[in-house]
Amino acid sequence: MITIRPPSNMLKVEENRIFDIELSKTSKGELNMGIVETVKEIFKEQGKLEGALETEEERNTEFVTKLIIKLGLSDDQAADVATVSIDFVQKVRASLAKKQKI
Numbered sequence: 438m439i440t441i442r443p444p445s446n447m448l449k450v451e452e453n454r455i456f457d458i459e460l461s462k463t464s465k466g467e468l469n470m471g472i473v474e475t476v477k478e479i480f481k482e483q484g485k486l487e488g489a490l491e492t493e494e495e496r497n498t499e500f501v502t503k504l505i506i507k508l509g510l511s512d513d514q515a516a517d518v519a520t521v522s523i524d525f526v527q528k529v530r531a532s533l534a535k536k537q538k539i
């Protein structure tokens with residue numbers, strides 16, 4: 438017996454169609470995107486979040502650096518003022534120590 442299978446791209450089209458139907462059911466028709474657009478939107482939002490987190494970390498690093506250098510705060514004090522972990526402050530302090538050795 439010979440089994441005839443549809444081309445692989447037809448299977449992807451069918452998978453996309455099924456995804457679109459299920460997405461429409463769960464979103465109550467509020468989304469007008471297919472699978473490709475949905476995935477692109479997810480990655481776009483994830484990139485924005487990662488960018489925001491990087492920016493926040495850069496600000497925290499700069500702030501903690503100033504607390505250490507200009508005010509001479511301890512790790513505990515700097516962590517408390519900057520509302521970051523003591524581990525974060527220790528990493529900043531270690532980075533500063535490396536830079537001063539160069």
